[in-house]
Amino acid sequence: MNRSRWEVFTRRQPALFALVLLVLAVAINLIVQPHMFARETLNSNMRVFLPLILLAVGQAIVILAGGIDISVGGIASIVNTVLATRVGLEGSPAEMWRYVFISLIIGLLAGAINGFFIAFLRLQPIITTYATSFLYAGLALFILPNPGGGIPGNIAAFYRNSTPLHLPLAFYVIAVVLLIWSYLRSTRYGNFLYAVGGRAQAAYETAVPVTWVQFGTYLISGLMAAFAGLAITMLSGSGNADIGAPMTLNSITAVVIGGNALSGGVGGVAGPVMGAITLGVIQNIISFANIDTWWETLVRAVIIVVALAAPGIVNLFRRRQP
Amino acid sequence: MGESLSARNIVKHYGGVVALSDGNLEVRAREVVALIGANGSGKSTMSKVINGVVVLDGGQLLLDGNPIHFPSPQAAKNAGIATVFQELSLIPQMTVAENIWLTREPLNSFGQVDRKAVKRRTEELLGLFEGTYKTALHPDASIASLPPDEKQIIEILKAISFNPWLVILDEATASLDSRQVQRLFDLVAKWKEQGKAIVFVSHRMEEIFRIADKYVVLRNGRTVGAGNIQDINEKQLIKLMIEKESVLGFLRGGAKSEEKIEKEVALEVENLTNDGLRGVSFKVHKGELVGIGGLRGQGQRHLLHSLFGDILYSGIVKLFNQEVRFKHPRDAMRRGFALVPGDRAKEGLLYIRSILDNLLLPSWRRFGFPLKVSNARTEATQVGSHLNLKMAGLDEPVSSLSGGNAQKVVIGKWLMRDPQVLLLDDPTKGVDVGTKAEFYALLTRLSSQDGKTILLYSSDDEELIGLCDRVLVMHDGMIHTELSGNTLTKENLIGASLGASQGDRE
Numbered sequence: 047m048n049r050s051r052w053e054v055f056t057r058r059q060p061a062l063f064a065l066v067l068l069v070l071a072v073a074i075n076l077i078v079q080p081h082m083f084a085r086e087t088l089n090s091n092m093r094v095f096l097p098l099i100l101l102a103v104g105q106a107i108v109i110l111a112g113g114i115d116i117s118v119g120g121i122a123s124i125v126n127t128v129l130a131t132r133v134g135l136e137g138s139p140a141e142m143w144r145y146v147f148i149s150l151i152i153g154l155l156a157g158a159i160n161g162f163f164i165a166f167l168r169l170q171p172i173i174t175t176y177a178t179s180f181l182y183a184g185l186a187l188f189i190l191p192n193p194g195g196g197i198p199g200n201i202a203a204f205y206r207n208s209t210p211l212h213l214p215l216a217f218y219v220i221a222v223v224l225l226i227w228s229y230l231r232s233t234r235y236g237n238f239l240y241a242v243g244g245r246a247q248a249a250y251e252t253a254v255p256v257t258w259v260q261f262g263t264y265l266i267s268g269l270m271a272a273f274a275g276l277a278i279t280m281l282s283g284s285g286n287a288d289i290g291a292p293m294t295l296n297s298i299t300a301v302v303i304g305g306n307a308l309s310g311g312v313g314g315v316a317g318p319v320m321g322a323i324t325l326g327v328i329q330n331i332i333s334f335a336n337i338d339t340w341w342e343t344l345v346r347a348v349i350i351v352v353a354l355a356a357p358g359i360v361n362l363f364r365r366r367q368p
Numbered sequence: 369m370g371e372s373l374s375a376r377n378i379v380k381h382y383g384g385v386v387a388l389s390d391g392n393l394e395v396r397a398r399e400v401v402a403l404i405g406a407n408g409s410g411k412s413t414m415s416k417v418i419n420g421v422v423v424l425d426g427g428q429l430l431l432d433g434n435p436i437h438f439p440s441p442q443a444a445k446n447a448g449i450a451t452v453f454q455e456l457s458l459i460p461q462m463t464v465a466e467n468i469w470l471t472r473e474p475l476n477s478f479g480q481v482d483r484k485a486v487k488r489r490t491e492e493l494l495g496l497f498e499g500t501y502k503t504a505l506h507p508d509a510s511i512a513s514l515p516p517d518e519k520q521i522i523e524i525l526k527a528i529s530f531n532p533w534l535v536i537l538d539e540a541t542a543s544l545d546s547r548q549v550q551r552l553f554d555l556v557a558k559w560k561e562q563g564k565a566i567v568f569v570s571h572r573m574e575e576i577f578r579i580a581d582k583y584v585v586l587r588n589g590r591t592v593g594a595g596n597i598q599d600i601n602e603k604q605l606i607k608l609m610i611e612k613e614s615v616l617g618f619l620r621g622g623a624k625s626e627e628k629i630e631k632e633v634a635l636e637v638e639n640l641t642n643d644g645l646r647g648v649s650f651k652v653h654k655g656e657l658v659g660i661g662g663l664r665g666q667g668q669r670h671l672l673h674s675l676f677g678d679i680l681y682s683g684i685v686k687l688f689n690q691e692v693r694f695k696h697p698r699d700a701m702r703r704g705f706a707l708v709p710g711d712r713a714k715e716g717l718l719y720i721r722s723i724l725d726n727l728l729l730p731s732w733r734r735f736g737f738p739l740k741v742s743n744a745r746t747e748a749t750q751v752g753s754h755l756n757l758k759m760a761g762l763d764e765p766v767s768s769l770s771g772g773n774a775q776k777v778v779i780g781k782w783l784m785r786d787p788q789v790l791l792l793d794d795p796t797k798g799v800d801v802g803t804k805a806e807f808y809a810l811l812t813r814l815s816s817q818d819g820k821t822i823l824l825y826s827s828d829d830e831e832l833i834g835l836c837d838r839v840l841v842m843h844d845g846m847i848h849t850e851l852s853g854n855t856l857t858k859e860n861l862i863g864a865s866l867g868a869s870q871g872d873r874e
Binding site (some may be wrong): 232233236237238241243244245247249250251252253312 | 442445457458459475479483
């Protein structure tokens with residue numbers, strides 16, 4: 047009785063731990079940075095967090111269906127370098143729109159390459175996307191060997207300073223993403239994601255189009271990586287082929303502390319969004335608390351380890367009971 | 369709605385193994401066909417061919433007389449064929465309702481799953497088995513939290529939820545209790561009236577005679593008999609399933625079993641119970657070779673692993689009249705137990721390591737610190753020659769050996785510890801005939817000369833009959849029958865495996 051109640055609870059509320067962690071992180075942040083909720087501070091924080099949030103959403107969907115995508119950073123880098131070299135600092139808004147559109151196509155294409163290898167050729171997701179991550183990072187370096195280029199300053203400024211109804215632009219983006227997810231979750235495809243991630247063989251025997259579901263998740267992840275590349279370009283205003291690489295592992299971390307099982311089939315998208323914000327807030331705390339940057343790595347590592355171990359530790363104690 | 373489906377001369381290979389060489393089956397609307405056969409006769413493959421899970425290598429499927437090809441389960445489903453899988457096709461992380469309606473969720477005009485409709489229809493379906501549930505089963509319960517019988521019911525409801533004309537019930541009654549079986553059979557009768565066809569794959573003779581109209585018997589991948597169930601009885605059916613007496617290359621010592629009784633009891637098991645066992649009790653004397661029989665997956669693996677301390681259990685195990693309670697295989701090894709596991713690739717060997725490393729694995733302590741490499745080598749060489757192990761050298765990887773020789777390494781690694789009790793889980797599976805004969809000689813020598821106590825599970829019935837003094841036949845996690853001496857015949861063994869000929873089961 048007790049056991050099943052616990053299991054049902056953790057299955058229904060996988061994001062609970064992420065929420066607790068987020069509240070805790072925000073509380074600590076409030077101590078070191080009392081004006082955290084002031085409009086400007088909030089906006090500047092959120093626009094820094096947004097690229098990782100978008101990556102985490104795509105990653106969450108891939109992981110839900112039992113895969114993993116470690117090429118997302120590379121895709122974001124390509125988008126960044128394309129925008130920075132093709133639009134340029136003097137580009138017109140029309141140019142910008144055209145390349146935003148092209149960027150999204152690039153993201154979908156990169157996702158399709160991953161998806162083709164993994165879903166149709168049945169290669170290992172981690173190996174495949176590890177290999178393609180070099181492909182994409184290499185392509186980004188080819189497009190822009192040295193940091194430089196950029197997008198028009200007024201477009202970047204619009205992204206940075208827009209606060210409709212006194213709320214950061216990022217809030218609206220998150221809201222739209224979560225709305226789309228909650229729609230997707232309620233469709234058949236949403237059910238298929240959980241089925242394929244839960245037990246692919248059983249899903250296949252039930253006539254779920256497993257191959258297409260998996261392929262679809264990499265398309266989504268590629269698209270979200272392109273959006274992340276777009277957001278990061280608007281934030282920095284310039285191009286750098288290495289900009290996406292460190293974000294890949296962070297996106298996986300965000301998904302894990304967001305309560306999704308790395309083995310697939312458990313979790314959602316709200317948890318990983320909270321996970322990504324938590325990671326951002328932790329970074330914020332560390333920079334405000336005047337701690338050496340290498341502590342940040344250590345603190346983050348401790349949090350990841352605790353997040354991964356917490357359910358296992360709980361189970362360990364439960365098993366001890368007769 | 370379909371009227372008939374027939375499978376003609378079906379051939380299916382898995383790699384080099386032939387699962388079906390000439391499978392034939394015919395089923396029409398308004399009839400129940402029982403698909404019967406011993407272990408490995410191709411029953412499961414046959415049902416997987418009909419429902420499109422495997423693609424056939426030869427032969428033909430005819431739907432209402434027209435050739436049809438099922439490249440995927442989806443295709444078979446579209447043709448109105450539903451399957452209740454033996455290894456359930458449920459997704460543990462999802463709820464009852466989500467599982468039942470997966471791929472056929474009712475949608476609203478926005479393309480969203482209509483949760484209310486799903487819930488209502490799930491409740492209707494759950495009503496079919498109303499009153500037989502042990503838990504308060506509701507549409508939002510997660511599958512992982514259900515007991516095995518309720519999972520099985522959900523699997524059945526899932527199969528019939530899209531109103532198929534043909535339902536394949538593959539061992540659907542194995543985990544149901546008698547009330548639930550009765551309810552299922554009532555439903556089957558109703559489906560027949562509605563014009564559905566049912567293929568009933570079962571090991572339980574009594575159930576076959578209760579609901580089947582026709583029978584199809586498979587043996588070694590071939591259909592060897594078919595007809596009306598009224599025209600046949602249990603005995604004839606069992607005879608059909610058995611091959612003509614083949615000559616075995618070894619003989620059992622005739623009077624051996626009588627004198628064994630005098631010896632002391634080595635292993636005594638009382639009321640062993642856990643997930644896979646329901647109160648198993650027996651005694652084995654010192655130097656006795658006792659077989660465990662029965663169909664695959666009736667608790668044999670659980671029994672051997674429980675005795676080896678690998679699976680926890682309740683009940684009493686006594687070794688030479690002294691109670692032991694193993695919590696870890698380490699404890700069992702200390703008391704002289706050895707287990708030759710069923711899956712040698714996964715549980716028995718480290719394939720990429722050398723033969724020497726594998727042989728030393730359970731006894732590394734003896735050669736441990738400081739390393740006594742030359743001692744280890746000498747002993748390993750002795751065991752190797754004792755077993756007639758054909759190898760290029762002790763330092764070659766195990767992956768270079770044939771199946772039979774690899775299995776010799778598994779046995780050899782335990783012989784190096786000089787065990788008192790040997791537990792063997794189907795050791796001759798996938799082993800060539802010559803090596804099998806060597807094993808038989810080895811096992812006989814170990815028990816009768818060296819006085820080892822041996823518990824042998826085998827899926828090969830002839831092996832049990834030829835080799836063992838006594839055979840405990842397991843069914844449904846219990847010891848159904850004990851056969852020895854004159855009662856140890858193939859007919860009795862197969863009959864008991866199917867749970868037949870004795871009315872002691874509900």
